[in-house]
Amino acid sequence: MNEVDQDREIRTTAVDFSFGELLNLHRDKEIVIRPEYQRLFRWSNEQRSRLIESILLGLPIPPIFLVENDDGVLELIDGLQRTSSVLQFLDHEAIDEPELELVGCDILQRLNGETFASLKTVEKLKVKRTPIRATIINKSGDSFVKYEMFKRLNTGGSLLSAQEIRNCSSRMVQGGEAFYEAVQEMAAKDCFTRTIARLSESTKEKRADEELVLRFFAVATYRDGYKGNIEEWLDAFMEGVLFGDIEFKIEESTERFEKVFSLIDEKLSDQAFTRFNDQGAATGRLAPAYFEAVVASFDEKYEELKNVAPDTMLQRLKSAFVSHEFKDATGPGANTIPKLHQRIAAVGSHLVG
Structure with a gap:
């Protein structure tokens, strides 16, 4: 040996x-x-x-x-x-x-x-x-x-959620505590908490809000690492950061996060990541697949979206969510790289008009 x-x-x-x-x-x-x-x-x-x-x-x-x-x-x-x-x-x-x-x-x-x-x-x-x-x-x-x-x-048989395990295991690695505390600080920012207000309290207790922070960075910077399993994707992203394979500068990443979610909060507030009923009213809980598509679009097309009026943005979002392209990318078989790209592209194209 x-x-x-x-x-x-x-x-x-x-x-x-x-x-x-x-x-x-x-x-x-x-x-x-x-x-x-x-x-x-x-x-x-x-x-x-x-x-x-x-x-x-x-x-x-x-x-x-x-x-x-x-x-x-x-x-x-x-x-x-x-x-x-x-x-x-x-x-x-x-x-x-x-x-x-x-x-x-x-x-x-x-x-x-x-x-x-x-x-x-x-x-x-x-x-x-x-x-x-x-x-x-x-x-x-x-x-x-x-x-x-x-x-x-x-x-396996644990009562801990996947994100609680990430919280704990990250602290086993030198520098991991600073990384995860940055995730927690971002999860507590007002602009973010308002946009994810439809997240259920029971899932928040298991750190689902912190998982969404991680999911934002994964979809923004590690999209091609997605292989169809969300937990493995987020694990791989975090492990890449912790062990130096993925660059993650805390100050710059925090600024990027706050910039994107401040704009989402301004334009859509808590209607950003949810479904709408036939009358056009927001309904139900936060939908993770919708979250990925919206945050990726706002991150990529920030300059094109920052001057769009909130009412116009909301109508464009509703149009995106009922489009054939988006529905096709969120139904059966949606857990693939092409479908992830497709739903992001569908939302992005509708939001910019």
Whole structure:
């Protein structure tokens, strides 16, 4: 095995930590629980309570995964929901959360209403002393190894969305945190949030707004990388940026993004990316295929569109969406490079009149 292969080999250590030990390590900052890896408390109080109930019943707890940083500190990359729920129960102040009062326990119903402080001593000790298997991914000089490890751990049966995985995995790579924070800052800009107001709240909770930022840059700068699968396309674009294969200057990209969405907001506001009914009224949620075609057109034809009156722009957009060219490119078999180009061309030609 050559030196590169040795560097890329995944080296792991299996350790059994008690939850009491995890709490102490967290207090001493030897284990970092970063909420950006997973939304800290997607679990409901009932789900957290049933985990505590499972521990007291002696049921096995799935393992957690940690990655060792260059300074030896361990970062939790999988199992945050389980770990943070128990730590909240043991010492809610340690993770800056309200005290957890157990609810929804259906086997040990006497636990409902209990807090850690009100448990019997034997039950307190059982929670603190219960072990959980931890797989530690030992430090590696290869960022790609850490990136791939997190992505693979959280792909498949995971509750994380594709964009939440991108948020987390990008932070495994040097410079990745700056890139993703720039994405988040763009997603928070007023001109953008007004145009995507029809995006459902449930998808926003899973970072769909941040995914649309990424999709804008993918369609604007990496269109030919599209192979028919949106997730793979966005992954490939982000990985190209993170590993230096695609140039992405944050300041210049942010200016480009704000310029385009300020114009879309001025001309179309929240009607830019949605369907229209027979009476001409905007209806329904944001449609991603419509988003791609409109943002690409505004990016490419900015100078031709900036002086078009909003009312005229809206009528041209409606005409584009009902055109044969556009409908043909958004129906069955639309997930191809030619169809992507076709729907962008259809919208662009209508918008410029």
